[in-house]
Amino acid sequence: xxxxxxxxxxxxxxxxxxxxxxxxxxxxxxxxxxxxxxxxxxxxxxxxxxxxxxxxxxxxxxxxxxxxxxxxxxxxxxxxxxxxxxxxxxxxxxxxxxxxxxxxxxxxxxxxxxxxxxxxxxxxxxxxxxxxxxxxxxxxxxxxxxxxxxxxxxxxxxxxxxxxxxxxxxxxxxxxxxxxxxxxxxxxxxxxxxxxxxxxxxxxxxxxxxxxxxxxxxxxxxxxxxxxxxxxxxxxxxxxxxxxxxxxxxxxxxxxxxxxxxxxxxxxxxxxxxxxxxxxxxxxxxxxxxxxxxxxxxxxxxxxxxxxxxxxxxxxxxxxxxxxxxxxxxxxxxxxxxx
Ligand code: GTP
Numbered sequence: 001x002x003x004x005x006x007x008x009x010x011x012x013x014x015x016x017x018x019x020x021x022x023x024x025x026x027x028x029x030x031x032x033x034x035x036x037x038x039x040x041x042x043x044x045x046x047x048x049x050x051x052x053x054x055x056x057x058x059x060x061x062x063x064x065x066x067x068x069x070x071x072x073x074x075x076x077x078x079x080x081x082x083x084x085x086x087x088x089x090x091x092x093x094x095x096x097x098x099x100x101x102x103x104x105x106x107x108x109x110x111x112x113x114x115x116x117x118x119x120x121x122x123x124x125x126x127x128x129x130x131x132x133x134x135x136x137x138x139x140x141x142x143x144x145x146x147x148x149x150x151x152x153x154x155x156x157x158x159x160x161x162x163x164x165x166x167x168x169x170x171x172x173x174x175x176x177x178x179x180x181x182x183x184x185x186x187x188x189x190x191x192x193x194x195x196x197x198x199x200x201x202x203x204x205x206x207x208x209x210x211x212x213x214x215x216x217x218x219x220x221x222x223x224x225x226x227x228x229x230x231x232x233x234x235x236x237x238x239x240x241x242x243x244x245x246x247x248x249x250x251x252x253x254x255x256x257x258x259x260x261x262x263x264x265x266x267x268x269x270x271x272x273x274x275x276x277x278x279x280x281x282x283x284x285x286x287x288x289x290x291x292x293x294x295x296x297x298x299x300x301x302x303x304x305x306x307x308x309x310x311x312x313x314x315x316x317x318x319x320x321x322x323x324x325x326x327x328x329x330x331x332x333x334x335x336x337x338x339x
Pocket of ligand 1: 006008009011012014023052053054078080082083084087104106217
């Protein structure tokens with residue numbers, strides 16, 4: 001079984017973390033979030049994964065090396081952004097003639113892919129789209145299915161607070177369904193490709209499930225994914241909470257809340273307090289500093305007695321001693337100065 005995983009977005013909502021590292025390579029507790037995605041695919045029988053990205057391409061090589069071929073990764077260069085549809089079409093040469101999985105690379109889920117494949121075959125579907133039920137569909141747009149589960153339409157984001165089923169970013173696609181799309185053309189899988197397949201009369205089915213599902217596209221969700229993993233809400237992975245990576249130095253007089261992940265080699269000084277936050281590898285929170293609901297990028301530093309709340313520090317960013325930040329984003333490699 002093969003899969004293509006979409007990893008080529010710029011991740012603008014996750015800036016400044018994505019200024020220096022693509023979103024799928026940001027750590028999710030102990031390893032890049034893409035590693036969790038590939039492990040999940042591997043558990044469901046996927047042996048080969050195709051990846052492509054026009055954005056920070058060079059950063060993927062060490063990741064692929066570290067995976068040691070489980071599942072095997074084939075890299076395709078994507079010279080210009082092809083969008084979510086174009087990137088899948090571009091991978092077709094590597095994907096063979098059997099149905100394949102296509103996934104957004106920034107979704108954390110423990111969806112039962114094995115059952116999804118069985119349903120796809122049972123329906124003789126051209127494509128199957130995993131569906132996730134939400135109470136408030138306003139940020140998403142809805143996928144409307146008939147009584148048999150066949151997809152009728154993709155509906156724009158609703159104006160009113162209504163529940164519904166949304167596209168969960170995991171698909172099974174029969175390669176022949178993509179015949180009419182030329183490699184190298186940019187397109188959106190949800191706005192162009194699937195609607196065209198449906199309009200052509202080919203069967204597209206939904207696969208509803210109540211599996212864990214979270215889009216890691218925003219800092220709030222990225223933090224939530226950590227809390228959920230530490231709490232054991234995602235099948236197949238368990239961690240101690242708080243989680244402290246290898247070689248991290250936590251002063252005995254520091255206080256770590258339960259929903260905290262401290263990356264390898266990070267430092268938390270005496271009297272520092274960390275709650276509901278993530279420190280990337282080598283981040284430093286110095287004496288008496290407070291960090292709440294924030295992400296501290298790799299090698300970034302929160303100075304003595306500083307307070308960082310609801311904020312994101314890029315790689316190597318610095319908050320000088322005594323400053324208080326609330327809802328700020330500090331660019332990679334810069335020193336925070338109040339506006
Ligand atoms: P934002 O800029 O914050 O919206 O994030 P994003 O760029 O990741 O966009 P979005 O979350 O809509 O993308 C969904 C998935 O598709 C993510 O896993 C992206 O990495 C991926 N993706 C988006 N555009 C492209 C593209 O042009 N090429 C490839 N290969 N993947 C893409």
